[in-house]
Amino acid sequence: MSNPLYTNRPIRVIIIGAGASGLLMAYKLQRNFDDVEFQLYEKNPDVGGTWYENRYPGCACDIPSHTYVWSFDPNPTWSSTYASSTEIFEYFKRFQTRFNLGEKTKVAHQVVGAKWDEQQGKWHVEVRDLVNDQTLNDTCDVLVNAGGVLNAWRWPAIPGLKEYRGKLVHSAAWDEGLDLTDKHVGLIGNGSSGIQILPAILPQVSKLTTFIREPTWVALSGIAGFQPRKFDFEERERFENDPKALQAFRHWLEHNVNSMYPLFFGGSETQKQVHEQFIQAMKDAIGNPTLEKKIIPEWDVGCRRSGNHRPKLLALTPGVGYLEALGHEKTTVVYGEISEITEQGCRMEDGQEHSVDVLVCATGFDTTFKPRFPLVGSHGRTLAEDWKDEPRSYLGVAAPGYPNYYMFLGPNSPIGNGPVLIGIEAQADYICRHITRIQQQGIKSMEVTEEAVDDFIAFKDQYMKDMVWNQDCRSWYKGNTADGKIIALWPGSTLHYIDTLEQVRYEDFKVGYFGNRFGYLGNGMTKLESAGDADLGRYIRPHDDAPIIGSKFTYVKAGPELSPIQQIVG
Incomplete structure (x- = not known):
């Protein structure tokens, strides 16, 4: 009772994964909190997540680069x-280096288990030090899974894969020493x-x-009418030297x-x-009527995400050179x-065999949303069992019983x-509020209720009935099914x-407390009053500049700066 209102309780946060989401979460904790200790654990030898792992030929952003940045951290030098x-x-x-997040990151450390301790109100986390082959034990008050949904690549479920005697490679585990010169290459997956791989390797292969x-x-x-091209020196120099020009361009694109x-x-x-x-x-x-019938879908644009490599901007794949490569004389x-x-x-099913020297499997990832380790909740079950x-989440960030x-990018996230990264930012801010x-x-504990998840899932299922994603196309959006x-x-836009x-x-949420739920009221004073030189009349102002707290609708009208791109980049 001796502390003022809203006194910080020192707490510890463990973040699983140092890809984009994990690094952002660490940055948000560092920026927004005192008395919060945090640790990132990353299974790879370096940060970056999917962008550390995926280095296959032609691997690139499949959304416009200037949208694949944090809203507050532009990159003027995209090529x-x-x-x-x-x-x-x-x-x-x-990003990791500039904000000194490296000292809070342990790479080559893989979380292999986590269990909730109801009595202590803590997570007990088991971590494998992959370099020293040792198991470590850690605890935290809050556990954040930033491991991503598309992080466990998989071989195709085709019989006989182990019998193949040629070179077998997966797109997400590319052998950078692989020489495809004058090889007959087989590529599974479109x-x-x-x-991206097909046009990139075509010049090398026989x-x-x-x-x-x-x-x-x-x-x-390209997406939203933005043509695939290189940025010339003048454009990049202008973006570096004129932040307003870069801001206008990014604003137009978003x-x-x-x-x-x-x-x-x-x-x-629009559809x-x-x-x-x-x-x-x-x-x-394509320029080939026979091939057109096989390549062009009958279902609506956007029904299926073109592949399952990583979260996309609008579920559309920019195929720079791909369709033309299908008609090349080298390609069958x-x-x-x-x-x-x-x-x-x-x-094939018709009995015809196609012999190849190298077999490339661009067959994606395990997209079940299940954690890659046993996560045992308050009810004694694992999330994989539940x-x-x-997979049933609450707004893509929480699950009942845990x-x-x-989590970042849990089930039914945008x-x-x-734009995907702004959705991740919204999740990070939401977690920070908690x-x-x-x-x-x-x-002591904050846990979403089963009833809230049931209602959210029911709303989502009803909403999706009229969307193109619900059409008869096989998609990992639907657990790799068609129906x-x-x-x-x-169930809505990213802005939504x-x-x-x-x-x-x-x-x-159901909330558990350490003692009386009103114990945080403390000694009857605020932290502001405890500071000797603080302004204790801070609420006095010459006019009402307070933010709207009710339902009154305000908006910013799109202005002339959202003119065509040619007028922005000059």
Whole structure:
């Protein structure tokens, strides 16, 4: 009772994963809190997550580079519309260095288990030191899983894979010493990784056989009308020296991208227009009526994310050179199901065998959303058990039965609804609001209720019925089914998600306290009053400049700065 109102309780946070989300969470904790200790554990030898792991030929951002930055941390030096994976890794590495997050990061340390201790109100976390082959034990008040959903690559579930005698490689575990010169290469998959790999390796190989199971939409002109191209020296120099020009360009791009959300409403005018444009553009690029029938989908644009490499801007894959490469004299397109992998290559359902020297599997990741380690909650079960039939989260950040546990890009997050990194920022800020309350109000545990999750899932399922994602296309959005529930996407736009997370619905959580729930009221004074030179009349002001706290609607009208790109970059 001797402390003033809202006195900080020292707490500890463990962050699992030092990719984009984990680094951002560490930055937010460092920026927003006193008396919060945190530790990042990263299984790889360096930070960067998917951008450390994925280095296959042609690997690049599949959204415009200037949207793949934090809202507060632009990068004026991107080399092109779709920056390489190396450039993106360097962006996040610089972020870690600039904000001194390295001293709070332990690389080559993999979290292998976590269990909630109800009595202590803490998580007991088991960590494997991969370099020294030792197991460490750590504890924390709040556990944040920033491991990502697309971080466990998988071989295709095709019989005979181990029988293949040639060189076998996965796109997410690329052998950078692999020489494809004059090799006959087989490529399984036409998702975003496969679409990038094919034109990148075509000049080196003697032949390329690409195995395609399903059609896919390929964006020829880039996202939101932004053409794939290199930024010339003058543009990059202007962005570096004129922050207003860079801000205007980024603002224009984000505005354009967010304006495209109506594309995902089935039967909308936007969908009809885009559908016609895509068909014509793809036909022009393919130039082969037989191939057109196999490559161009019948379902609406956006129904399926083109591959499952990483969260996208608008679920559309910019295929720079891909469709043209399909018609190249070196390329053979084999359409249909592979029945088995043989010692020489792939045998199709019709019995025909295709022999190759190197077999590249661009077949994606385990997208079940289950943690890659046993996570034992307050009820004694693991999250993998709870999610064995359906991953069910609360707003993509929490799960019932797991107090003080938060996740990034959990089920039904905005990973294909618009700009993805701003959605991650919204999640980080949301988690920080929870941590503030846990730290300052004597809270032992905060856990979302089963009823709140049930209601959210029911709303989401109803909303999704009219969306293009619900059409008859196989997608990891629906657990790699054609007719299952949409488990990956948020029921709304990215802007809709940001606004939803602005306010915490504490009524959806059950809260446990250390002692009396009002114990945080302390000695009847505020921290401000405890500071000798503080302004104790700070609420006096000449006019009402307070933010609107009710339902009154205000908005900022789009101004002339959102003019065509040519007028912005000069």
